[in-house]
Amino acid sequence: MGRAIAIANQKGGVGKTTTAINLSACLAAKRKKVLVIDMDPQGNTTSGFGVEKNELENTVYELILGECSVEECLIKNVVKNVSIIPSNVNLAAAEIELIGVDKKEYILKNEIDWIRDQYDFIIIDCPPSLSMLTINAMTTADTVLVPIQCEYYALEGLSQLIHTVNLVRERLNPTLDIEGIVFTMYDARTNLSMQVVENVKDHLNQKVYKTMIPRNIRLAEAPSYGMPINLYDAKSAGAESYMALADEVIKRKGI
Numbered sequence: 592m593g594r595a596i597a598i599a600n601q602k603g604g605v606g607k608t609t610t611a612i613n614l615s616a617c618l619a620a621k622r623k624k625v626l627v628i629d630m631d632p633q634g635n636t637t638s639g640f641g642v643e644k645n646e647l648e649n650t651v652y653e654l655i656l657g658e659c660s661v662e663e664c665l666i667k668n669v670v671k672n673v674s675i676i677p678s679n680v681n682l683a684a685a686e687i688e689l690i691g692v693d694k695k696e697y698i699l700k701n702e703i704d705w706i707r708d709q710y711d712f713i714i715i716d717c718p719p720s721l722s723m724l725t726i727n728a729m730t731t732a733d734t735v736l737v738p739i740q741c742e743y744y745a746l747e748g749l750s751q752l753i754h755t756v757n758l759v760r761e762r763l764n765p766t767l768d769i770e771g772i773v774f775t776m777y778d779a780r781t782n783l784s785m786q787v788v789e790n791v792k793d794h795l796n797q798k799v800y801k802t803m804i805p806r807n808i809r810l811a812e813a814p815s816y817g818m819p820i821n822l823y824d825a826k827s828a829g830a831e832s833y834m835a836l837a838d839e840v841i842k843r844k845g846i
C-alpha cells in the first residue's frame with residue numbers, strides 16, 4: 592500500500608513545495624508510482640508540474656466538497672509515474688465551506704483510501720498554516736516530512752508543529768509518525784546554517800536526513816518552466832540532492 596507523506600511546516604517559504612515537487616519527481620525517476628496532492632491554495636505544486644492551474648474544471652477543492660470524484664480531478668502522468676490532484680486559489684474557501692460538516696477532518700482520507708494501493712508514494716503538499724487543510728493532510732498521511740530552512744528563525748514554530756502532529760496522533764490518526772526532517776537552502780559556508788543543523792540534531796537526531804538540500808538557483812528557476820529539477824537540469828546540485836533524498840526516503844520505507 593502507498594506510503595502517504597504530508598510535507599508540512601506552518602512557516603512559509605521553507606521549501607515545502609520545492610520538496611513536494613522534486614521529491615515526487617525523483618521518486619518517480621526511480622520507478623516508484625507517485626500521487627501528488629496539492630493542498631495549498633497557492634497551487635504552486637500544480638503549476639510546478641506544468642499544469643495550468645487556473646484552467647481546471649475540477650481540483651482538490653471540488654473533491655473535498657463532494658462535487659467531483661477522484662477520477663474527475665486526478666491528472667495522470669504529468670511526468671512519467673507522477674499523477675496529481677491539483678489545486679488553485681478556490682481551495683482558500685474550503686476552510687469556511689467545511690464549517691459544521693460532519694467528520695471534516697477525514698474528508699481527504701476517505702476520498703483517497705481506495706486508490707492508495709495504486710501508488711508507492713502519496714506526497715501531500717500542505718499550506719503554510721495549521722489549518723483544516725493541513726489537518727486533512729495529516730489524517731490522510733502515514734507520516735509527516737518537515738522541511739526546515741537553515742535560517743535564524745528556523746526553530747520557531749517547530750515545537751508547535753510537533754505538538755500538532757502529537758494532537759492529530761492522539762485524536763485522529765493513531766499511527767501518524769514523523770517521517771523525517773530535511774534541511775533546505777543549506778549553505779555550508781555560513782556558520783548560521785551549521786548552527787541550525789546542530790541545534791535540530793540535538794533534539795531530533797535520528798529523524799534528520801543525511802541529505803541536505805543546498806541553496807541552488809536552478810531549484811528556484813525550474814517551476815517557471817513547469818518542470819521538476821531532474822528534468823530541468825539533471826546535473827545541478829539541486830537535482831543531485833533531491834535524488835539522494837529520494838533514495839533515503841525509499842530506504843526508510845524499506846521497499
Ligand code: ADP
Pocket residue numbers: 602603604605606607608609610635719775776777804805806807808810811812
Ligand atoms: P514553501 O512551500 O514552504 O512556502 P517554497 O518551496 O515555495 O516554500 O520555497 C520558497 C522559495 O524559495 C521559492 O521561490 C523557491 O523557488 C525557493 N527555494 C526553495 N528551495 C530552494 C533551494 N534549495 N535553493 C534555492 N531556492 C529555493
Ligand code: MG
Pocket residue numbers: 607608609631633635717718
Ligand atoms: Mg508551498
